[in-house]
Amino acid sequence: MSDPMAVFDRSAVRRQRTRAAALLEPVRPVLHEAALRLLDRLDDTTRRFAQALDLGGRGVVAPLLRERGIATVSSDLSPRMAALNPPPAVAADEEYLPFAPGSFDLVVASLSLHWTNDLPGALIQLRRALRPGWLLLASLPALGTLDELRTALTEAEALLTGGAAPRVSPFADLRDCAGLLQRAGFALPVADVEELRLLYADPLALLRDLRAAGEANATLLRSRRFTGRALLPAALARLPEEQGRSRVTLRLAVLTGWADP
Numbered sequence: 001m002s003d004p005m006a007v008f009d010r011s012a013v014r015r016q017r018t019r020a021a022a023l024l025e026p027v028r029p030v031l032h033e034a035a036l037r038l039l040d041r042l043d044d045t046t047r048r049f050a051q052a053l054d055l056g057g058r059g060v061v062a063p064l065l066r067e068r069g070i071a072t073v074s075s076d077l078s079p080r081m082a083a084l085n086p087p088p089a090v091a092a093d094e095e096y097l098p099f100a101p102g103s104f105d106l107v108v109a110s111l112s113l114h115w116t117n118d119l120p121g122a123l124i125q126l127r128r129a130l131r132p133g134w135l136l137l138a139s140l141p142a143l144g145t146l147d148e149l150r151t152a153l154t155e156a157e158a159l160l161t162g163g164a165a166p167r168v169s170p171f172a173d174l175r176d177c178a179g180l181l182q183r184a185g186f187a188l189p190v191a192d193v194e195e196l197r198l199l200y201a202d203p204l205a206l207l208r209d210l211r212a213a214g215e216a217n218a219t220l221l222r223s224r225r226f227t228g229r230a231l232l233p234a235a236l237a238r239l240p241e242e243q244g245r246s247r248v249t250l251r252l253a254v255l256t257g258w259a260d261p
Contacts, residue, residue, distance in 0.1 A: 005117070006117045006220060007117055007170065007219060007220060008115050008116070008117055008169075008218050008219060008220065009218050009219070009220050009222075010077075010115070010117070012218040013077060013115045013214075013218045014077050014078050016211075016214045016215075016216055016218060017076065017077055017078035017080075017081045017214040018078040018079075018081065019211075019214070020058075020211070020212055020213055020214030020215075021078065021080040021083070021214075023211065024058060024059070024084070024212060024213070026208070026209060026212050027209050027213045028060065030196065030198070030209070030213075030250075031058055031060045031110075031111070031213065033196065034110060034139060034194075034196065034250075035060050035061050035064055035110045036064070037139075037194045037252070037254070038108065038110050038137055038138075038139045038194075038254055039061075039064055039065070039068075039108070041137055041254065041256055042068065042106075042137070047105075047134075047135065049068075049070045049106040049134075049135070050070065050071060050105055051070070051071050051072075051073075051103070051104050051105055051106070052065050052070045052071070052072045052073070052104055052105070052106040052108060053072075053073055053075065053099065053103070053104045053106070053108070053126075053129060054072050054073070054074040054075070054085065054110075055074075055075050055076075055094060055108065055109040055112050055126070056075070056076050056077070056081075056094065056109060056110070056111070056112025056113075057074060057076075057085065057110050057112070058076070058081060058084060058213075058214075059081075059084030059085050060110070061074075061108055061110050062074045062086055062089075063086065065106075065108065066086070070106065072086075073088050073089070073090070073104075074086075074088070074089040074090075075089065075090050075092045075094075075097070076089070076091060076092075076112075077091070077092070077093055077094060078091065078214075079091035081214070094109075094112065094116050094122050094125075095116055095117065095118055095121065095122055095125075096125075097122075097125045097126070097129060100129075101129065102128075102129075102130070102131045102132070103129050103131075104129055104130055104131065104134070105130065105134040106130075106134060106135050106136075106137070107126050107129060107135070107136045107137070107138075108138070109126070109136070109138040109139070109140075110138075110139050111139055111140060111252070112138075112140075113138055114140040114141050114171065114172070115169075115218060119172070119180060120183050120184055123136075123138075123180060123183075123184035123186070124184045124185065126138075126184075127184055127186055127259050127260075130259035131259065132259055132260070132261040133259060133260075133261040134258065134259050135256065135257075135258055135259075136186060136255070136257045136258075136259070137255070138254075138255040139252045139253065139254050139255070140171075140172060140177075140252070140253055140255075141169075141171045141172075141252060141253070142172055142173070142174045142177070142251045142252060142253035143171050143172065143173045143251070144171070144249065144251035145250050145252070146168050146248055146249070148239050148240055148247060148248045148249065149168060149206065149235075149239065149248055151238075152235040152236065152237075152239050153168065153231075153235045155235075155238060156238060157231055157235070159234070160230055160231060160234060168217065169217060169218070169219055170219070172253060174191055174193055174251075174253050177191035177253045178190060178191040178255070180255075181255055181257040182257075184257075185259075185260050186257025186258060186259065186260065187258045187260045187261075188257065188258050189256070190255070190257070191253055191254070191255050192253075193251060193252065193254065194251075194252045194254055195249060195250070195251050196249070196250040197242070197247060197248075197249055197250075198247070198248050198249075198250065199243060199245035199246070200245055201244075201245050201246075203236035203239055203246040204232075204236065206236075206239075206246065206248055207232070207236075
């Protein structure tokens with residue numbers, strides 16, 4: 001039975017991540033920068049971490065953790081994406097994690113939780129997978145991410161057809177993120193923001209990068225209709241420019257919380 005509260009098509013998410021496993025190279029620098037900004041929070045604590053879970057790190061996060069001397073297990077919704085990580089790596093659904101309570105003293109989820117239908121439930125599972133008193137680090141796109149593309153698509157489609165379908169995923173409001181951690185039972189929850197501005201000489205490269213990262217629209221209400229050849233050129237022409245290039249913004253919510261002892 002389908003879940004009436006579901007927003008995302010999890011089968012589509014898995015398919016997109018499987019396809020992206022062979023396409024990641026062009027977007028690896030962005031994924032790497034996002035991971036570095038997240039892992040910078042480790043420098044704010046004197047704790048020494050021994051065993052980490054890398055959740056959905058796409059082959060980028062696990063090597064960075066190992067450079068810090070932290071033994072790491074990686075997990076991904078897609079078996080093919082999981083295989084990009086150094087072993088041990090497992091294929092597992094973020095909504096149904098297979099790890100025993102107290103398995104890790106650090107969980108890192110870099111840009112991997114925003115396609116879950118039950119984000120509070122996923123956070124609760126991650127808290128349980130942590131040893132009491134240890135750390136969760138997570139980042140996910142926040143409200144404002146890809147607003148330039150969302151606005152351009154909406155305006156162009158409304159002009160061409162008189163209506164507009166949702167073509168960019170909904171994102172969490174930064175103001176709600178610390179509350180989500182607290183609701184999941186984390187102590188000392190903190191949510192702050194990191195912004196990445198991406199400039200494209202060819203705006204079509206933005207769409208290719210979203211596909212290469214496994215970040216195409218996977219909402220259940222996404223339009224399955226043929227968009228027509230005019231929509232994408234009309235939308236991309238509406239993107240704001242900076243330094244003569246098309247600009248989009250990634251606004252990342254960075255979450256830290258400690259498993260309540």
